[in-house]
Amino acid sequence: MKHSVKLRKPLLKQIKADNLKGSIIQSQPLWVRIFHWGFAISLVVIISTGLQLHKPAHFLALNFSKVLVAHIVFSWFALGFLALRFTDALIRKDDSLIPKIRDLKHFPKLMAYYFYLRSSPPPARKYNSGQLLIYFSWFLVFLLASFLGLASYWQGEHLIWVWRLVGGFQMIRWIKFMISIYFLATIPVHIYLSLTEDISRLQAMVTGYERRPPKKN
Amino acid sequence: MxxxxxxxxxxxxxxxxxxxxxxxxxxxxxxxxxxxxxxxxxxxxxxxxxxxxxxxxxxxxxxxxxxxxxxxxxxxxxxxxxxxxxxxxxxxxxxxxxxxxxxxxxxxxxxxxxxxxxxxxxxxxxxxxxxxxxxxxxxxxxxxxxxxxxxxxxxxxxxxxxxxxxxxxxxxxxxxxxxxxxxxxxxxxxxxxxxxxxxxxxxxxxxxxxxxxxxxxxxGETVHNRCPRRSFYDQGIFATAIGQKECLFRVGCKGPVTYSDCPIRRWNDRFNWPIGCNTPCIGCTEPGYPDLMSPFTSHLPDIPFPGGTKVNTDSIGLGVLGLTSVAITGHVVTSLYKGRIQKNLLKTSSKTNHRPALKKAQGFHKYWLKKTNKV
Known part of the structure; x- marks a missing residue:
């Protein structure tokens, strides 16, 4: 018969300290977590309202002026979260999201791992080369989409050079649609790999802490 | 004057x-x-x-x-x-x-x-x-x-x-x-x-x-901003086919991206205009017309590929999403078959190296850790 035993706190601490696998470290500071979830929620609203504005679903009789307002408001939210992350990175001198040449050199090996040609992923900094490429591209394309969104919001009153460079409203709309497709194609990959590669990393995005395996001697 | x-x-x-x-x-x-x-x-x-x-x-x-x-x-x-x-x-x-x-x-x-x-x-x-x-x-x-x-x-x-x-x-x-x-x-x-x-x-x-x-x-203004059917758009009431009286946005109207005063000026001595006879605006005043505006019944233009083939942007989007879904599903199945997912989950979710063993000490409800060989 199984008995539940209430242990004294000092004993519990000793058990944890003695048996913990690896070490628990803070890997995602509070501002990073706020950015991640805030940006994620904003992006979900932006993309879903954007798709609704692009091609209205006939089973959803939504008020379109409100859909447009939601699209614009959450775009500003997302930009705000991005600004938070950027400021946080500057203050902490955090360059973990900027891909470097040495990161990219590991990319073929990482692909070999994903295609089952290697048993383990190559060594990486905080993020592997695939993550770096995708995350960094997300920042860039989101800023591009926001910029084009701003140009279309002002209807050619400001940022006229953008209209001329791009070639008109229809091209702005086309580029924004392609960007949303890029997000829709890469976000599921991000979620899938977060769930199946290192669940401790996912936990860190909630609690801030992750467990690092013990260093091999 | x-x-x-x-x-x-x-x-x-x-x-x-x-x-x-x-x-x-x-x-x-x-x-x-x-x-x-x-x-x-x-x-x-x-x-x-x-x-x-x-x-x-x-x-x-x-x-x-x-x-x-x-x-x-x-x-x-x-x-x-x-x-x-x-x-x-x-x-x-x-x-x-x-x-x-x-x-x-x-x-x-x-x-x-x-x-x-x-x-x-x-x-x-x-x-x-x-x-x-x-x-x-x-x-x-x-x-x-x-x-x-x-x-x-x-x-x-x-x-x-x-x-x-x-x-x-x-x-x-x-x-x-x-x-x-x-x-x-x-x-x-x-x-x-x-x-x-x-x-x-x-x-x-x-x-x-x-x-x-x-x-x-x-x-100075888009057709959409001055369109008499704008209220239908704002309420999300759309025509499902050309010829209907509601907003023609879903059937490819380019009014939102077209600048002209057609809705108030109209054509043929103010007799009528395209949307007035239930056909979508084709965006003829915009740069890139007609390539960027065709097909006229679709929002986004077809994309030309070498060899003269043109593919609709929506189809490309759906194709990319379909490909992603197939790739992820294939990867999940293969990873489960090879045991990678199970291995990764065990490796990253088990908190301790071994189950702690306790021994009861002399006294009431007191336990000590058993000394075991750590892994």
Missing amino acids: ISRRDFLKLVVKGAVLGNFSQLITPPLAKAVAAGEIHKLPVVMIETGTCTGDSISLDNIWTPTFSDILTNILDWRYDWIMNQVQGQEAYGILQETYEKMPQEYILIVQGSMIQRDNGHYNHVGYENGKLITGIELVRRIGLKAKYVVAIGSCATYGGPVAGYPNPTQSTGVQDILPERRVINVSGCPAHPDWIMGTLLHLALYGEPELEKFGRPKLFY
């Missing part, structure tokens, strides 16, 4: 009431009678065109086109309107060019055909030599007081420059980069847009232009 402010008011009022030309005629007649208006000489060169803009311009009801020619503008050279032909007609063009530099308005209708130095588009015959459209437009345009491009072809290339653009056609601004070209776009351009721009030039000089060189007084 009426002030510019009053003129702009008449433009809007005329659009709403549908009698712009009627409203503008009396003050103009007074100004002409008082000698306040110096008749501007006008020459029109047609290049790669279907002449649709001339036909559209002829569609002014009151005052008639001849009234305008007689009283306001000195219409000197135009293939459709010429009373003479051959060298005699061409001589008038040359005379205007030589004797009235910086005085005349050059109107260009049709796209600039550039392939093989423009030799697929001859517009004149001079000293035993065929003159190309780009050559004549450049020569006449450089000495003109104003250069006005009318119609989609002259402004941005239009259907003539459509994919794959075998004639390498383009708009007038591209071959006259030294000059500011006033674009009166549309396929065809509305007669009020053409005549309103010419009247503004005659009375007050160059009108305020928007981002693509079009007069703001006609191209």
